[in-house]
Amino acid sequence: MAWPIGGGRPLVRPSEQWFMEPTDVSVLVFNSDMANPTHNLVAPFILEQDADVVVVLEPVWEFFAGVVTFGIFGEPYPFHLVRKSEHDTMARILVLSKWGLSVRADEQLPNADGLVCEVHRPEELGGSFFVVVTHPPSPRNPQRWESGNQSVRHLSIRLRSLIKSGEQAVLAADLNATPGSVRDRILRTQAGITRSKPVLGRWGSYPASWGLGRIAIDDVWCSPKVGVRSWKTVLGPGSDHRAIRVVLSIPRRNNAHERGGSSADPRSNDRYDEHDGP
Numbered sequence: 010m011a012w013p014i015g016g017g018r019p020l021v022r023p024s025e026q027w028f029m030e031p032t033d034v035s036v037l038v039f040n041s042d043m044a045n046p047t048h049n050l051v052a053p054f055i056l057e058q059d060a061d062v063v064v065v066l067e068p069v070w071e072f073f074a075g076v077v078t079f080g081i082f083g084e085p086y087p088f089h090l091v092r093k094s095e096h097d098t099m100a101r102i103l104v105l106s107k108w109g110l111s112v113r114a115d116e117q118l119p120n121a122d123g124l125v126c127e128v129h130r131p132e133e134l135g136g137s138f139f140v141v142v143t144h145p146p147s148p149r150n151p152q153r154w155e156s157g158n159q160s161v162r163h164l165s166i167r168l169r170s171l172i173k174s175g176e177q178a179v180l181a182a183d184l185n186a187t188p189g190s191v192r193d194r195i196l197r198t199q200a201g202i203t204r205s206k207p208v209l210g211r212w213g214s215y216p217a218s219w220g221l222g223r224i225a226i227d228d229v230w231c232s233p234k235v236g237v238r239s240w241k242t243v244l245g246p247g248s249d250h251r252a253i254r255v256v257l258s259i260p261r262r263n264n265a266h267e268r269g270g271s272s273a274d275p276r277s278n279d280r281y282d283e284h285d286g287p
Contacts, residue, residue, distance in 0.1 A: 018203055021210045024241040032135045033238060034259050035060040038181045038227055039245055039252035040144075040214075043100065045069040047247035052081055054245050055105070058254055062128060063105040064181040066144045066227075069247075073103060092124040092142070100144050118167050122160040123182075125167065135261045139171055139178040145192075147185045157185060161192045165200035172201060172232045175263030180230040183250070188213075188225050202230040205237040205255045214242055214251045229255045 029035070037060035041051050048069040055063055063086065065072075075081040076089055088110040092102035102124055104110065109129035118125050123143030130137055143164055145157030164180065171178045180202060186192040188204065196202050206213065206225050213225025223242070227250055231237060236258035242251040 018206065018208050020208050022207045022237060023239045024211065029238070029256060030258065032258070034062065034130070034138075034257045035254065036062045036064070036140070036179065036181060036229055036257060037243075037252055037254050038064045038066070038183075038229060040066040040183050040227060040248060040250035041068055041072065041245065042248040042250070043067045043069055045072075045247035048072050050246035052076075054252075056082075056085060058243065058252070060254060061107050062140055064140070064142050065103040065105070066142075066183050067100045068103045073101060076103060076105070090124060090126050092120060095120060099146065102142050102144060104140065104142060118163065122163045122167075130259075135259060138259045138262065139176055141168060141171075141178060141180045143180070143182045143184075145185055158191060158195070161195050162199070165195050168196075168200040168202060168232070177235060177259050177262050178202075178232045179235060179257065179259070182230070183214075183227045185226055196230055200230075202232050205229045205231055205240050205257075206253075207240060211240065212242070214253055215249065217244060217249050217251045223251065227251075227253050229253060229257070231257065235259050 037055065037058045045051065048071040051069060051072040052075065077091060082105065086105040086107060088106045088108065090104045090110050090112065094101045099121060104124065104126050106128055108131065111127050111129065112125060113127065116125050123141060126140045126142065128138055128140055141164060143160060145160050146153050148154035148157060161184070168178055168180060180196065184192045193204070206228050212221060212223040214227035215224050238256035238258060240253070240255050243254050245252045
């Protein structure tokens with residue numbers, strides 16, 4: 010009975026992290042809106058947040074092309090991965106990182122369901138962890154709703170597999186669903202992950218222009234041993250979603266040995282295309 014209200018989350022937590030441990034990881038999730046009229050402000054906004062890993066959902070084309078074609082970030086974010094858009098209901102996803110990114114050569118999660126990124130954090134900071142990203146289509150009809158639910162089920166299976174094998178993993182997503190929804194319940198009960206957003210004291214990400222009553226459809230979900238230091242929303246340029254910025258304590262993965270099968274070049278998997286058109 011407590012699931013719709015709490016779902017295992019703390020009631021409150023700090024909105025700001027005034028002091029970060031060297032091993033902490035900051036993650037920014039921003040649905041930037043494919044029709045963003047202020048596309049030239051997206052890159053400065055991301056730089057200002059100075060997150061270690063940035064997940065951009067629905068990246069506006071000019072910004073997307075600037076990253077993957079022209080390398081506009083250079084040193085701050087030298088690594089990126091892309092989920093390509095295969096049809097009009099599947100939005101492009103862009104992941105940026107200060108550390109190396111790769112997908113495993115044997116990754117089985119379908120492109121439609123999301124993107125599994127291995128983040129190669131330096132060993133002295135705790136070693137590698139996984140960021141899984143998804144953005145189910147908005148539920149404009151029953152078929153799209155059920156399709157999105159099925160994607161969340163597939164993600165839950167993949168996340169549970171990663172966690173059971175000893176990996177540390179987080180999910181960054183715009184679920185197009187509210188806290189306590191069936192998608193939240195699937196992630197909690199089947200994958201064993203929990204929202205970072207506290208129950209009280211914070212409004213969510215959508216609609217961005219609302220001062221009160223915003224819904225938490227964008228968030229970061231954490232595996233059991235990942236701690237959340239802070240959670241806040243940030244008003245970004247030109248989008249009807251506010252960005253989510255979290256600071257996480259991600260411990261070293263449980264398995265001592267390195268797992269093979271990773272590809273250092275994200276383009277080695279043809280599901281991740283850096284050159285598809287607008």
